[in-house]
Amino acid sequence: MLVLLPAAVLLAMAVGSVRIGVGDVVRTLALALARVLGTGGQGGAPAPDQEVLETILLRVRLPRVILSCLVGAALALAGTAFQAVFRNALADPYILGASSGGALGAAAAVILGLPLASAGFAAAPALAFVGALAAVGIAYWLARRAGGVSTLGLLLAGVVVGTWASSLLSLLIYFSGRFLAQIVFWLMGGFGGTSWWSVAAALPYMVAGAAVIGLRVKDLNALSLGDETALGLGVDAERSRRTLIAGASLLTAASVAVSGPIGFVGLMVPHLVRTLVGADHWHVLPGSAAAGAVLMLLADTLARTVIAPAEVPVGIVTALFGGPFFLWVLSRRGRGRLLGGGR
Amino acid sequence: MRREATLYLRRACAVILVSVVLGALLSGCRGGLFGPNTISVKDDTGREVTVPRRVQRAVSVAPANTEILFAIGAGQQVAGVDAYSNYPPEAESLPKVGDYMQASAESVVALKPDVVFASTVHQQLVTQLEGLGIKVVVVEPESFDGLYKDIEMVGRIMGHEQAAAQVVQEMKAKLAGVADKLKGLPAEDRPVVWYEVWADPLMSVGPTTYIHQVIELAGGVNLAEDADTDYPIISNEFVVARDPDVIVWPVFHDAVELTAATLSQRPGWSAISAVREGQIYSIDADVISRAGPRLADAVEMMAKILHPELFR
Numbered sequence: 118m119l120v121l122l123p124a125a126v127l128l129a130m131a132v133g134s135v136r137i138g139v140g141d142v143v144r145t146l147a148l149a150l151a152r153v154l155g156t157g158g159q160g161g162a163p164a165p166d167q168e169v170l171e172t173i174l175l176r177v178r179l180p181r182v183i184l185s186c187l188v189g190a191a192l193a194l195a196g197t198a199f200q201a202v203f204r205n206a207l208a209d210p211y212i213l214g215a216s217s218g219g220a221l222g223a224a225a226a227v228i229l230g231l232p233l234a235s236a237g238f239a240a241a242p243a244l245a246f247v248g249a250l251a252a253v254g255i256a257y258w259l260a261r262r263a264g265g266v267s268t269l270g271l272l273l274a275g276v277v278v279g280t281w282a283s284s285l286l287s288l289l290i291y292f293s294g295r296f297l298a299q300i301v302f303w304l305m306g307g308f309g310g311t312s313w314w315s316v317a318a319a320l321p322y323m324v325a326g327a328a329v330i331g332l333r334v335k336d337l338n339a340l341s342l343g344d345e346t347a348l349g350l351g352v353d354a355e356r357s358r359r360t361l362i363a364g365a366s367l368l369t370a371a372s373v374a375v376s377g378p379i380g381f382v383g384l385m386v387p388h389l390v391r392t393l394v395g396a397d398h399w400h401v402l403p404g405s406a407a408a409g410a411v412l413m414l415l416a417d418t419l420a421r422t423v424i425a426p427a428e429v430p431v432g433i434v435t436a437l438f439g440g441p442f443f444l445w446v447l448s449r450r451g452r453g454r455l456l457g458g459g460r
Numbered sequence: 461m462r463r464e465a466t467l468y469l470r471r472a473c474a475v476i477l478v479s480v481v482l483g484a485l486l487s488g489c490r491g492g493l494f495g496p497n498t499i500s501v502k503d504d505t506g507r508e509v510t511v512p513r514r515v516q517r518a519v520s521v522a523p524a525n526t527e528i529l530f531a532i533g534a535g536q537q538v539a540g541v542d543a544y545s546n547y548p549p550e551a552e553s554l555p556k557v558g559d560y561m562q563a564s565a566e567s568v569v570a571l572k573p574d575v576v577f578a579s580t581v582h583q584q585l586v587t588q589l590e591g592l593g594i595k596v597v598v599v600e601p602e603s604f605d606g607l608y609k610d611i612e613m614v615g616r617i618m619g620h621e622q623a624a625a626q627v628v629q630e631m632k633a634k635l636a637g638v639a640d641k642l643k644g645l646p647a648e649d650r651p652v653v654w655y656e657v658w659a660d661p662l663m664s665v666g667p668t669t670y671i672h673q674v675i676e677l678a679g680g681v682n683l684a685e686d687a688d689t690d691y692p693i694i695s696n697e698f699v700v701a702r703d704p705d706v707i708v709w710p711v712f713h714d715a716v717e718l719t720a721a722t723l724s725q726r727p728g729w730s731a732i733s734a735v736r737e738g739q740i741y742s743i744d745a746d747v748i749s750r751a752g753p754r755l756a757d758a759v760e761m762m763a764k765i766l767h768p769e770l771f772r
Contacts, residue, residue, distance in 0.1 A: 169569060177565050294689050426556060
């Protein structure tokens, strides 16, 4: 998996709506690296064609490639965490309403016309981030008021919040008029407008979320065995759950903010990885992150090349190709290994 | 020894002084001998954009903007368009940068444009292109007056001010011609028009759209004039109750033709005046929905449909 990543990155960089050979890619990347490290680099402005090449590769494609890896890893990690926390094979990162909340935020931003008013700064990701976190927060609060944050209570609250946000979203869409197309496209998810700004904006939250989850590998294993067993192993189930949900929600909110709700990766990648490396989260976590990154990268590369220069929403690609691929892996490795050995 | 050092020092100072002065002069001379070589415009979202005075390469990601560019004679300076820019025919052979909504930033960058003309649906693209240092001017007028101003603005940017003014004059003349013939038309002679954007759900145009303005300028009354949204979904009963005199539907790719026969099958529609009298007409969708130079033609077309006796 980890070996696949750099190869996939190089491939993704070389491919796109504008033809650029691999040699050019390597040369441009090397030149840029040299400039960044302060070594080499010729004086004077590069030739116009080289400049166009650099702009495309370094300012359009590279951030996009990196972001798709980050989002893929983030969603896969969040999915893994949620599946362990809820002990539910069908849990995905949006189970607590993050995608609906994020969508509501983004739609509001588009309709209020905020993005273009403030030079360059795009309000849609910011509002989407806030919306996603708010949804999860409300779900958690509802579950607590209903009496105890058991897994069932949380799931129900998540469904309530998600449905409620979705219906509000439908209402907004109905009145959106000329903004309809933009909102609908955002809902399909994609990396179209990615820039270094998006990467910089998402990175801190993703690192934070990943750290929170990564530091609790032991808890993940314990929680998968049930609350009582976990307690016996010295893990405070409720506190642990809360922290893990917070971390996973950070990852999910950041992803939804920069690329819209992209489904499938968060749900299937953990299963995929578990059939390959077993159920121990020491292996599953890094595996999920790497697999999620590669999968999303390949999906996005396909999404932006198959009908270039137009783009297919990434979510469609991940589901269309991911599904059969997952089934193939399942059939190869035997169904008994789902969730790590017949539970 | 000391004298040599002083001499050297003096020479060095002189060289530095001359370089500084020359540098200052040269940088100040950036404006060139014929005035500043950039102009600043305010686009339809209120953004101030500074574009080069003589734009050599422009990219348009909206069909209406493409039409404007070609109408003012700037066709040669257009380097790329979106996939839906099909008018004039010359535009179709230009390199494509994407769909109407999904333009590929890479393709735009590769065309090395001096300026990109977009519309308000391209929020994400605009932000992205600006981040890459490409100038974007958003053209999306809300009325005929706004359209005239925008055509003139595009003319200034592309260096075709006279041609742009000409285009605006011709448009105004066409509208004036229509208004003239409609002068003194009593309110009851203005037919109620049902403009059908879509059949299922039943959708028409609200008062904020161009199409509404075209209908009004052509001497008609838009059935959906009281709606709150741009493209309201109207109920069957409302249409039947308002009893439109004329039904107009836009011809676009894959459009389903509306005939008296098909319309009579809708519940209650057989009683509608327009259906009974066969007053069902089609109009070119591109002409009426693009805020471009052909919008005045749309008014003339609609006027002929609504008042055939006045516009032979």
